[in-house]
C-alpha cells in the first residue's frame with residue numbers, strides 16, 4: 001500500500017460552460033497528515049475536496065485515494081470507499097431535523113451494514129468522544145451551532161475513517177465554538193486520521209502542519225509549517 | 228482494479244426504517260396522498276363486497292327454497308284463450324318417476340275481491356282468486372305471516388288466505404284476521420296472510436280459497452291453472468322433459484314448464500354489469516390516487532436533495548437511494564391500500580347488515596386490493612426513485 005492517502009496528478013475539472021474548477025493540480029497527501037486548503041472564494045477548494053472525497057470525478061488526470069484509482073471504480077466501489085474510509089464535515093452540518101443527536105450519528109453508519117444496536121453503541125461512544133455525552137437525546141434545533149458541528153464530527157468519526165474532509169467546518173461558528181471544533185480535528189489527527197480542512201481562517205490555517213493555497217483552480221503554493 | 232474494500236451495505240430492515248422515517252417527517256402530506264389510494268381501494272372493495280354479499284344472500288335463499296321446484300303453467304290455446312289442465316293431471320304427474328310432491332292452483336277468473344260489498348265493482352284492485360290445494364304451502368316453500376293456512380275443515384268453508392300484497396291492498400293488517408271480505412259476490416272470512424313467496428311471486432297478489440270451498444260457493448270446476456312439482460333434485464331434468472306431455476297429453480304445447488328458482492339465479496347474475504361499471508370508477512379513483520403518490524414522491528425528492536447528498540457522502544450507492552425512495556412510495560401506497568381495505572370492508576358489512584344479507588368479502592378481493600396497491604405504489608415510486616438515484620452527489624449537497 002502506498003504512503004499517500006491522496007494522490008492527485010495533473011487533475012483538471014472542467015464544468016459545462018467552459019469554467020474550470022481545477023486546472024492541472026498535482027498534490028500528494030500522506031496518511032495521517034493534517035492539511036489546510038486556503039484560497040479566495042471561487043478558487044476551486046470545494047471542487048478539489050469533492051474530487052478527493054469521490055463525490056465528483058476529474059475531467060482528466062489521475063486521482064488515487066487510499067491506493068485506489070478512482071477513475072476505474074464503479075459507483076458501488078466509490079460508495080464502499082466513502083462508507084469505509086472517508087468522513088465528511090460540512091460548513092452547514094447537514095444534520096437531519098427532528099432526529100436526535102444519537103440517531104443522527106448512528107445513521108452515519110447506515111451504509112456499513114452494521115445493525116442498529118451496534119450503530120447506536122458506536123454513536124454513543126463517538127458523541128462521548130466529542131464531549132456531547134449529555135446531549136444524546138437532543139435534536140438539532142435544541143443544540144448550539146458548535147454542538148451541531150461536534151455532532152457532525154462525531155458522525156464522521158464513528159466510522160473511523162482513514163481520511164476526514166472538512167469544508168469550512170468553522171465557517172458558521174463563532175470563534176469559541178470554532179475553537180472546540182478545531183481541537184477535535186487536531187485530536188483526530190493525533191489519533192492517526194488524515195485530516196484535510198478548507199478554511200478562510202488564516203489563523204487556523206497557520207496552526208496546521210501544511211497549507212495548500214489555491215487560486216483560479218490552480219495549486220499556487222504548498223508549504224509546510226516551519227516552526 | 229481489484230477493490231479490497233468491503234462493499235457498502237444497507238440492511239433490509241433499515242430500508243423499511245428509512246421508508247417509515249421519510250413518511251413520518253411529513254405526516255399531513257402522507258395522509259392526504261394515501262387518502263387517494265384509500266378511496267380507490269375502498270370503493271373497489273365495497274363494490275365487489277356488496278355485490279358478492281347480495282349474491283350470497285340470493286344463494287342462501289335458493290338453498291333454503293330449493294331449486295327442485297317445477298311449475299307447469301297455463302299456456303295459451305291456439306285460439307289465444309288461457310289454457311287449463313284436466314283435474315286428473317295431478318295424479319298423472321304424481322306418477323312420474325322422481326316426483327316428490329304435486330300441488331295445484333285453479334284460477335276463478337270471474338271472482339273479484341273487495342274490502343266490503345259497498346265498493347264499486349271497478350275497484351277490484353287486481354287481486355286474483357285461486358282455489359288452492361292444501362299442500363301448496365309446503366310445496367312452494369311459502370310461510371304464513373299471520374293467522375293460519377287452510378285446513379281440511381276451513382277449505383270447505385268460505386275462508387280465504389291472502390297473499391302479502393293482496394292483504395296490504397285490502398288494508399288488512401294481521402289484527403284483522405277473522406274479518407270478512409267481499410269475494411266473488413259473497414262474504415269470505417280472512418283466516419291467514421302469507422309472507423312474500425319468493426319462488427312464486429304471483430301468489431303475493433292472490434286470494435287463496437280451499438278447493439272444495441271453491442266448488443261449493445263459486446262454481447269452480449276443478450280445472451288446473453298451474454301445477455307445482457317438487458322432484459328429487461337429481462331427477463329434475465327428466466321430470467321436466469315429461470311434465471308438459473303428462474299434464475296435458477292432448478295439447479302439450481299449451482303447457483309452459485319453468486323452474487321458478489331460475490328467476491332468482493338470474494337476479495344473482497344480473498348485477499354483474501353494474502358491478503363492472505362501479506369497479507371501473509373505483510379503478511379510476513385508484514389511478515388518481517397513484518398519481519397523487521407519484522406527485523408527492525417527486526416533490527419529496529426535490530426537497531430532500533441535501534439529504535440524498537449527505538447519504539451518498541456516507542456511502543449510499545445509487546441503488547440504496549433508489550430503494551429508499553421506492554420503499555417510501557410502496558409504504559405510502561400500502562398505508563392507503565390497507566386503510567382502503569378496512570374502510571371498504573366496513574362499508575360492505577354496514578350495507579349488508581342494513582339489507583339483512585350475510586357479509587361476504589372474498590379473500591381474493593382483499594388480496595387483489597393489496598396487489599393493486601403494490602402495483603400502483605411501485606409504478607408511482609419508480610420514476611421519483613430513479614431521479615433521486617441519478618442525482619449527482621455534489622449537486623445534491625450544494626442544495627440547501
Ligand SMILES: Nc1ncnc2c1ncn2[C@@H]1O[C@H](COP(=O)(O)OP(=O)(O)OP(=O)(O)O)[C@@H](O)[C@H]1O
Pocket residue numbers: 015016019020021039040041042043044045046047048
Ligand atoms: N457545478 C458547477 N458548474 C459550473 N461551475 C461550477 C460548478 N461548481 C463550481 N463551479 C465553479 O468552479 C469554480 C470553483 O468553485 P469552488 O466551489 O470549488 O470554489 P471554492 O474555492 O470552494 O469557493 P468558496 O470559498 O466560495 O466556497 C467557481 O468559479 C465556481 O463558480
Ligand SMILES: [Mg+2]
Pocket residue numbers: 045046047167
Ligand atoms: Mg467552497
